Each structure stands twice: as structure tokens, then as C-alpha cells.
Amino acid sequence: MDRASLDQIDQRILSELMKNARVSHAELASKVLLSRNAVRQRIDRMERQGYIQGYTIVSGTPGQGAVSAFFMIYRKDRVRGSDVIAVLQSIPEVVLCDVVSGDFDLLVRVEARSLERIQDIWEQIAALPGVTDTVTAMTLSSYVRRSPGGARPEL
Incomplete structure (x- = not known):
């Protein structure tokens, strides 16, 4: 769905x-x-x-099993491209959206339950009038994950 x-x-x-x-x-x-x-x-x-198809227990490390990707987004207008950011803010799976220097304009991290959902989000973003191009990098492994502010867990 x-x-x-x-x-x-x-x-x-x-x-x-x-x-x-x-x-x-x-x-x-x-x-x-x-x-x-x-x-x-x-x-x-x-x-x-069918949007909610039951409730389940997921064992293991929190966040494990989710699929994540980084989208590097090129906007038509770097200065007045807030319409793209507004759409990204409305997508629950978008967990990071930074305006960055360099070749592309936005770095976006998406965490979803399936590759199909990652593709749906990519299609939604790529179709936005303010987006000229995207580059996608799928996350293969995560080794460092800190909470905001750089807090480290007690050892």
C-alpha cells in the first residue's frame, strides 16, 4: 500500500x-x-x-532490520528551494535533512521498513518540481550511531 x-x-x-x-x-x-x-x-x-497489518514484537537491537539510504538531492534553486524541504519534513521516514556545501544541496537519510518504501520515497522526491537530480546510496552497515549531542553510552 x-x-x-x-x-x-x-x-x-x-x-x-x-x-x-x-x-x-x-x-x-x-x-x-x-x-x-x-x-x-x-x-x-x-x-x-491494510496500512496497519498487525502488531508484532521485534527482538534484537532497536533499529535493526530497517532499510536505510542516503539521498543526495540537487535543487533547481538553492536559495529559494524551501518547497522541497517542506515535503521532506512531511515524510515520516526522513530522519535527517541537512543543507550541505559542495556539488549537491541536500543530504537526506531515510529509514524505512522495506526497499519498496525507500523506492516510493525516492520516486516522490525525484518527481518534485524543485528537484533536478538525485544520487542514492544504500546503507550496507552501520557501525557508529550516537544520540543527538554526541552522548555516548556508558561502558
Whole structure:
């Protein structure tokens, strides 16, 4: 199923559920600015439509099993290309978006559940009117992952 057909609130609900499938409807409602009942109804609808196909336990290291890629994006207008950034901010799987110096304009990291979703996101980005080209690098292995601020886990 293509998540692009969901509205932004549904996508935010899915994003929050991917982070924590046990989040309460009340907490989820406060995060997406809806009532508990509205959140429950949206979750029920997304289950019926197949966007949510069950709840499962994933054992092992958090984040393991996800597919990630870096997109290097070239924009038509480096200065006034905020429309591209606005779309990237609306995609829940985008975990990093930096404006960088050099040949390309944006460095974007995407973490998704499948290669198909990575491709869907790439197609969405490549089709944006403000994007002239993209280069994609799939992550093969991750060896260093720190929390924001460079905090290191206790040894």
C-alpha cells in the first residue's frame, strides 16, 4: 500500500506507531492534536485498509532490520528551494535533512521498513518540481550511531 495516499495526520499516526506501537491513544492524540476517539477511529480505518497489518514484537537491537539510504538531492534553486524541504519534513521516514556545501544541496537519510518504501520515497522526491537530480546510496552497515549531542553510552 502506498502511504502517499494517506493524509498528513494518518502519516504522523503511523510514524508514531512505528516508534512505539504501545503508545496510548491519549498520548497519540496529544501528539497529532486530535481527540482520543478520532485517533482510535483513524487507526481502525487504517487497519481495515491494510496500512496497519498487525502488531508484532521485534527482538534484537532497536533499529535493526530497517532499510536505510542516503539521498543526495540537487535543487533547481538553492536559495529559494524551501518547497522541497517542506515535503521532506512531511515524510515520516526522513530522519535527517541537512543543507550541505559542495556539488549537491541536500543530504537526506531515510529509514524505512522495506526497499519498496525507500523506492516510493525516492520516486516522490525525484518527481518534485524543485528537484533536478538525485544520487542514492544504500546503507550496507552501520557501525557508529550516537544520540543527538554526541552522548555516548556508558561502558
